[in-house]
Amino acid sequence: MSSYNILFYLYLSLVLLLLLLFAFFVSVQLKIVLLYVFNFSQASNVFNQTMNFSDVSYECLFNFHLHISDYFLCISLSEFYLKSSDVLFDKIMIYVSLGLIYSQLSCWHIAEYYYLQSLSLSPRNKQINVALAILYSKLGYTEKSQYFYDAISLLDRTLD
Template sequence: MFDNYGLPFYLYLVTVIILLLVFAFFVSIQLKVLILDITKVIDVLYIEQKKIMFTQENYLKFFSLYLLRYNYFFCISLSELFLENTDSLDIKKNLFIYLGFIYNEINIIDIAEYYYLQASYIDPNDLDINSALIQISNRL
C-alpha cells in the first residue's frame, strides 16, 4: 500500500494536521477572550452614555478593597473617577488627600505634592495636609 516515499509523506501530513489542530485550539481561545473584551468595552461605553452616578458608598467599598490588596493603580483610577463626578469641596479635599497618599506610597513625590497642595487650597489650616507636605518636602 505505501511505498518507501509515501510513508514519510503521510507521517508529515499527520504531524502537520495535529500541529494545526493544536494551534487552532489556542487561537479559538484567544478569539473568545478578544470577543469578551470587546463586549466589555461596548458595555462600558453604553453605561457611559447612561451617566450612572457613582456613589460615595461604592467608592469607599472599592477603594478599601483595592488599597488592602495594594492595587494602587485601581485606587488612583477610582479616585480620579469619583473626583470628576463630585461637586462637594469636602469630598474633593479627601480625594486629594487619598491621591496624595497613594502617590506618596509609590514614590511619585511630585504628583503627591500636587495633590496635597490641591487639598491645602481647599482647607489651608488642616494639620494632616500640612504635615504630609512637610514630610514630602523633607524627602526632596
C-alpha cells in the same frame, strides 16, 4: 520510496495536529476577548443610563485597585471622580488619595502638588499636614518639614 511517503504523511499529520491545537487556543483567546468586550459594553450602557457614581462605589473601586497595586486605574478613577464631584469633602479626599498614590510611585513633586491642593481646601486637616511633613522629610527639605511638624503640634494644642 514507500518509507518516504510514510514519513511525509506522518509529517503532514503532525503539522495538522499542531495547527488544530493552535486553532483551539486562538479560538479560546478570541472567545475571552469577545466576552470582555461584551461585558464592557454592557457595563458602559448601564453606567450611561444611570450616570450614578457614588462615594461608596468610588471608595470600593479605589481600594480594590490600590490593593492590587494598579496605580494607573487609581489615578484615572480619582481624576474622573474629581471632575464629576462638586462636593468639597470629596475633593479633599481625592486630592489626598492622589497625593498618596503619587507618593507610593515616588513622584514626589506631583504628590506635593495634590497635598497642597487638599491643604488649600482644608488648612486645619492634621492628616494632610502629616503627609506633607513626611513628604518633605523624604525629599530632604528640613525647613519645610519642620514647618509642617510645627503646624501639627499647633493643631494638637488647639484641638485640646
